[in-house]
Amino acid sequence: MLEVKNLHVQVDDKEILKGMNITVAPGEVHSIMGPNGSGKSTLAQVLAGKEAYEVTEGEVTFQGKDLLDLEPEERACEGIFLAFQYPVEIPGVANTYLLREALNAKREYWDEKPLKHIEFAKLAREKMKTLGIDEDLLKRSVNAGFSGGEKKRNEIFQMQILEPTLAVLDETDSGLDIDALKIVANGVNSMRDSGRSFIVITHYQRLLNYIVPDFVHVMVDGKIVRSGGKELAYELEEKGYAGF
Amino acid sequence: MAIVFDGTRESYVEGLSEFLNSGQKDAPEWVTTLRREAISGFAKLGFPTLSDEEWRFTNLEALRRGSFSIAENGISGVSKKSVDSYGFSGLDCLRLVFVNGRFASSLSDTKDAGEGILVKSLSEAISEQSDLVKGHLARYADYEKDAFISLNTSYFEDGVFVYVPDGTVLEKPVHVLHVSTDEDRPLFINPRNLIVIGQSSVAKVIEHYVSASQSVYFSNVVTEVVCGENANLEHYRLEFESQKAFNFSTLRVNQQKNSNIASHSILCGGAIVRNNVHPVLAGEGCNSDIYGLFISEGRQHMDNFMRVEHASPHCDSRQFYNGVLDGRSKGVFHGRILVHEGAEKTDAKQTNRNLLLSDTAQIDTKPQLEIYNDDVKCTHGATIGQMDEEALFYLRSRGISMRQAKIIMLRAFTGETLEHMSIDPVREVLEGVVMKWFEKRLQNGKGR
Ligand SMILES: Nc1ncnc2c1ncn2[C@@H]1O[C@H](COP(=O)(O)OP(=O)(O)O)[C@@H](O)[C@H]1O
């Protein structure tokens, strides 16, 4: 589904990703762990199409297409979703409005009819219930004045509505208490199926107790330095990153 | 023969006697006296220059070089159909139409204003309700201090007169449509409006300035408002003049005890535009909400001049002004808050946010607090910036196109001021106009 080969990325002439490789097959959950500043968010943002990051070498293919050739909105319509580490606040734009625009943009891309107001409202209400999200969060401006937990939950809510093929979760667990963490994990687990893949970026092994990955990768200084099964997460928990 | 002003101070001063002799022969004595006093005010003042502190950012050289004349033709050339096209669909309102400053009664509808309420042309009111008008006209807008007010007071021909007696609700909003048309010579038009709201009364007035042509003219508006004790007024100034016009306008409000006003200024047209909003919170416990949105492109120049005067204790004022500037246009926001000595417990807040869509657009924003009292709360804040790249990326990462993302951001930005309008059909029309404006900008590949 996703193949990242020898990816080099720089910002302001500073190289951040230094030959990144990762291959994700349909239905798999990959976890990327690594110390602060190792380039995890950079990878996530590059996959979503952030222009400030310059790809100097390497390639990324997504379902056979050259991902780097696509605009951010095309990537989203093709099925990529990024849950931001720091979701952006957009005052004056209602959460529900953003979501409906987004969903209908995707439907239009696939030549489907846009959802009517009521159809959308029904869909949103269903998803909200399972995530324990307040109805009033829908009406509020996107992320504006949301608590840290609300922002993260809102990202998962968007993911549930948009039903991506590949979801990249960038530290969606940080700052969450255990109850919120379980809700977020449930939101992810309920979407797991043979056609959908996840890249779960995290700092802590804690999340992986709830979202059990097929593969764990350790990222240090812009590269994957070791890959393994879920037991690698426990090893990291014990030894820290110092050994890598 | 036409009265022509060649741009010099003398021509405006000397033109008055001819003006009085031609169209104003039947005017009451007091009006003629008023006009003479006002022109002597202008004779002393002349047009302001850049060295004038209040005009530092607005160069009037082009106005001083221009030649303008008083309209000679009647109200022909404007059809009912074209007037209807400036309406607000779904809005049940009274309508007064003025063409080049003159009342067009055949295009107007002022029936059913309500018991005791007067909604009519000011020139009619001057002859029919002379004493009532005399008690208010030119009592607030100071023709000895402001050159444009002097000129308007000297040369005004007509405008709306709204009078709502005590304890009365004017149910329908009043739509005052000023249309300018293409003439042989650039016109000098001086709409003059007077709105008097009695004690505990309520009214909504929409002043709307449009142009049926893209010609040059000098439009100089003065509106005086008296808001009686506990009265409530919502006022709109919608400025959609020709892109080549000079537009100067003053809204001068006198607020008595516990009165409320909401003022909305939307500036869109005009080559050089100056909009003065000057409420005086004269009685205790008043509230003034002042909203504004200006959008400019090309070489338009839009100067927003606020002067919020707190003259009594326990009054609140709020200013929310947003500007969107494209091309090589220039904007000015001058936000003056003046708190007089006795005005304790004043709570005044001012916010001005500006969005620049091009590298060459420019905004000067200047708060000016003048406070002669310790017991006040005054805050101000201004921002100038481009469209938030992070927010655009966030929207795009959800599948929304760049163009749509920009429209969403612009709509949110302009909505901050438009959302406070209580007349939905007006707000909806304005949202549509603003949207069209954005779409045009984005089509040109501009507007990052
Ligand atoms: N926009 C940027 N401009 C400059 N430096 C950046 C930018 N984004 C990330 N970096 C730098 O790149 C490195 C990796 O950052 P990041 O990808 O956020 O790491 P992680 O998510 O693993 O903590 C850091 O040293 C960070 O300072």
Ligand SMILES: [Mg+2]
């Ligand atoms: Mg990060």
